[in-house]
Amino acid sequence: MDIDMDYERPNVETIKCVVVGDNAVGKTRLICARACNTTLTQYQLLATHVPTVWAIDQYRVCQEVLERSRDVVDEVSVSLRLWDTFGDHHKDRRFAYGRSDVVVLCFSIANPNSLNHVKTMWYQEIKHFCPRTPVILVGCQLDLRYADLEAVNRARRPLARPIKRGDILPPERGREVAKELGIPYYETSVFDQFGIKDVFDNAIRAALISRRHLQFWKSHLKKVQKPLLQAPFLPPKAPPPVIKIPECPVAGMNEAGYLLDSPLCADVMFVLQEQDYIFAHKIYLATSSSKFYDLFLMECEESSDLDETQCNKGNTNKDVLTSHLETNGDSDERSLKSADVKIPSPESTDSLNILEPEPGETNSAARSLSSWSKGFLSMHKEMQVNPVSNRTCPVTVVKMDSSVQAGPFKTVLQFLYTGQLDENEKDLTRLAQIAEILEVFDLRMMVENIMNKEAFMNQEITKAFHLRKANRIKECLCKGTFSDVTFKLDDGTINAHKPLLICSCEWMSAMFGGSFIESSNSEVVLPNINKTSMQAVLDYLYTKQLSSSQELDTLELIALANRFCLPHLVALAEQHAVQELTKASMSGTAIDGDVLSYLELAQFHNANQLAAWCLHYICTNYNSVCSKFRKEIKAKSSDNQEYFERHRWPPVWYLKEEDHYQRVKKEREKEDVALNKHHSKRKWCFWNSSAVVA
Secondary structure, eight states: OOTTHHHHSTTEEEEEEEEEESTTSSHHHHHHHHHTOOOOOHHHHHHOOOOOOOOTTHHHHOHHHHHHHEEEETTEEEEEEEEOOOOOTTSOOHHHHTTOSEEEEEEETTOHHHHHHIIIIIHHHHHHHOTTSOEEEEEEOGGGGTSOHHHHHHHSOTTSOOOOGGGOOOHHHHHHHHHHHTOOEEEOBTTTTBSHHHHHHHHHHHHHHHHHHHOTTOGGGTTOOOOOOOOOOOOOOOOOOOOOOOOOOOOSSHHHHHHHHSOTTOOEEEEOTTSEEEEEOHHHHHHHOHHHHHHHHHHHHHGGGSOHHHHHHTTSSOOHHHHHHHHHGGGGHHHHTSSOEEOOOTTSTTOOOOSSOOTTOOOTTOEEOTTTOTTEEEEEEEEEEOTTTOOEEEEEEEEEOTTSOHHHHHHHHHHHHHSOOOTTOSOHHHHHHHHHHTTOHHHHHHHHHHHTTOGGGHHHHHHHHHHHHHHHHHHHHHHTTTOOEEEEETTEEEEEOHHHHHHHOHHHHHHHHSSSGGGTOSEEEOTTOOHHHHHHHHHHHHHSSOOOOTTOOHHHHHHHHHHTTOHHHHHHHHHHHHHHHHHHHHTTOOOHHHHHHHHHHHHHTTOHHHHHHHHHHHHHTHHHHHHHOHHHHHTSOHHHHHHHHHHOSSOHHHHHHHHHHHHHHHHHHHHHHHHHHHHHHHHHHHHHHHHHHO
């Protein structure tokens, strides 16, 4: 259908609507939202501004625009023609004003200057070119009142003037200007699709009312109402912040390998026939190998029967390592950090000879292992000097068979610590033999895969290895097996394992691996910590998971995790707290008081995500929270008070607008009732006078 046919159709009113206003206030976006139904994201709307004019030719070339131009307002069929204009003040727009039926005058609520120009420039220009044409004042970009202005400014072009919070105009500013000029006022948001229909439907009403005065014979225009009131826009609630869990730090591989090379807190020493010895840690070996688990568990079961005097007898002659430290001094400090240190020759007077009892004596502390398993000779306990900390501590000494060579055995231990095997290992055959002797079958399978050119299969073996290891570590934590430190807490004690703590927590590593006295003590006092919270921290350090105990106080756990510098655990505790609060709220339990108590404690202990969630909850339920806990709200910090006022929902400006809307609505209803009574009275008088004349 040709566009000119609209002029020929009876009872179809063609309305020419001219849209004017400053540059970048949203004129073209508003027109396109009405004519083309365009929906863009907020950042697309604000990222760039290209001076545009939405041409009248769109009605002739675009069928969609033509279809959307037709509308019915108050039972009147209309065809709305939208005219875009330049925002530059110095340009000539008289061609657009010609034969206009209504003018929509736009300004941006984020640009006070654009509102000032409404009075000083635009309204005067409109009245100069079309003095009898009705005008509608429109405040655009309403969504900026509640938007994240920092994100909006980041999305804008680099040289664009940043939008400041103080630039945002309240609704009453636009309403005051409209009242001063005697014209209706509306607000719109293309982003939220709010007010678009209100603006153009009421612009059509204003045009039709003006036309009705001039063309009084058009009876179909009698039902047209004057521009209606616009209900205020209630901004949507901001979505609650999502608790983001940072990437979990992977412990037990690189750290564990380093711990073997530089054996902090070592509690077992393997003596090889080549007069080498290697320090290691029971907890890593026992949780990685069933053979070593049985070995050290057997020692634990018999430790109560061991004669301590026999253990001390082995230390009457200074052990080889102590003699080595005294004679070499600082010159050999670097060599002592290696786990493979040569023992002096057997002919030396200080040679290590504590595994063999002297003739005529029995050593109850030394247990023969040759009948228990191939590869092991004997095991006993003695006091040794750690090669890293230079502190004397009890160590389990295990003497290995001559079939166990130092190089392959060290590789086996490296696998038990890390679960990994270097594919470029040279002596695979001997390594396979040692793995077979020590019954490390995972390693034996990995060697076979490498020799068969199927190393890719080792990934699954490594996964299964770590899964079994994690389960055994958790079991050792629960039972306290192979523990080497006891934490004394306010309400009890908990056994733990220094090597695992060193590899899982930098705070623990500094305490047990440095020169602090705790590194050599078997008991460590931790004041102001309860057993439940400490157990949860240890569970996390051992398994990287948060235990779900009903007795756990989340805030105490967050405080302890922050004290131990564990941000990943803090995030897990924050997530747990939010889940519990959300679950309680959904079940009908009042959580307002809990959220208020969580807020500043979370801020104090660096639980920023939980604090942000609490702030969001208080702001989105501000009226109900404030009615119950007004004193608690007023007692919060000034920063929190300012945040509440800025982000409370519903916002203050909406509450004011709602009150104004309801008040004006009642006034208009009274006016309509009075007007209807007046019309009824006139009609009654007219009919009575007609009857008298008749």
